[in-house]
């Protein structure tokens with residue numbers, strides 16, 4: 253049983269450590285010595301060959317397979333190496349940081365040390381970028397990015413950087429600040445209202461960038477007003493919304509009138525209580541305090557002209573219940589317009605409107621009053637009388653002629669001499685007395701062909717616009 257366990261232990265040792273020499277550490281009386289083929293390196297991947305030599309206490313080379321582990325404060329090395337014939341060579345690679353690389357090699361309690369100076373490979377170069385590259389007149393924040401690298405583009409990480417400006421303030425006012433650990437970038441934000449030169453210094457180098465702030469452009473005043481010819485007491489409106497500021501905005505409107513009236517605001521209004529010439533001035537101010545030139549306009553305020561009332565009516569001799577049309581369109585207002593027509597018909601009724609109709613339900617003489625009001629509220633009045641009577645019947649009358657075209661028994665009739673003294677005739681009804689159907693027409697002339705030569709009794713009945721009729725009967729000899 254003991255023999256089997258011993259065999260398994262040997263087998264396990266072979267599986268774990270293979271057929272090679274088993275790695276081990278140096279004995280406690282051993283010595284480790286480090287040597288470099290270079291005493292200083294440049295940053296950014298420069299290399300040195302480090303020779304590790306190990307001696308046993310008796311001065312012989314340390315035994316093969318002795319494992320040596322490395323540490324370094326800067327740059328990099330393989331984590332470990334095995335010695336052969338008491339030595340090994342490893343490669344040290346510099347990083348981006350300058351300084352002293354303290355390299356230690358350990359095996360057991362034996363320690364070897366070596367220092368290598370690492371210097372920047374070339375002079376630092378500072379590249380500045382501003383976002384945005386310039387500012388409007390109001391100023392604002394600009395992000396300044398400083399990138400510090402050597403001329404091969406290797407970044408200088410975690411190095412001090414100072415920001416200075418001729419005007420404005422930094423978000424990080426303290427100096428120095430440090431580049432980051434990866435890209436060698438330092439960022440600061442400048443707030444300025446005027447053009448600033450920003451200088452960034454690092455590693456004895458500096459770079460300057462100019463942040464331009466635009467000059468403020470003063471605003472321009474402009475306004476309109478209406479009505480152009482206001483009257484005493486009218487509201488006059490002033491509108492300055494056509495004023496402009498190309499690089500900002502208008503924050504103040506100052507209005508002044510030559511009668512001492514003052515106001516503020518983009519849109520104002522006032523009225524003038526006396527007639528005459530008025531002068532109005534406007535000046536505007538922008539958000540940065542710049543003022544415009546003063547713009548002045550003059551306007552006249554005049555007294556209102558009263559309107560003139562006038563009207564016609566038809567028919568002029570109306571009958572009872574006849575519809576009368578009253579028309580006030582001949583009324584005028586020389587400096588405005590009429591906005592209201594008020595009628596009083598003299599029989600207790602009233603009506604509004606430029607053109608109205610009215611009828612009287614009894615005969616008599618009535619006084620009609622018209623009052624007109626203009627757009628400024630001034631009025632005028634006029635009156636006329638109308639006599640309303642009973643309808644007069646129309647008078648029928650006609651003439652006739654034998655037709656001139658030579659056709660026998662053909663006659664032309666003309667009722668144009670009929671009339672209605674207080675209205676008009678609306679129809680003419682003919683009965684030619686020869687058995688033909690009666691004919692009613694609205695025109696005055698008609699032609700008729702008779703059946704034979706004979707004397708006929710021919711009747712004309714006319715009807716007026718109110719339905720009254722008039723009649724004439726004549727003997728007409730047809731030959």
Ligand SMILES: [Ca+2]
Pocket residue numbers: 468469470471497498499500501538539540542
């Ligand atoms: Ca401006």
Ligand SMILES: [Ca+2]
Pocket residue numbers: 556557558559585586587588589626627628630
């Ligand atoms: Ca008027």
Ligand SMILES: [Ca+2]
Pocket residue numbers: 643644645646672673674675676716717718720
């Ligand atoms: Ca009549």
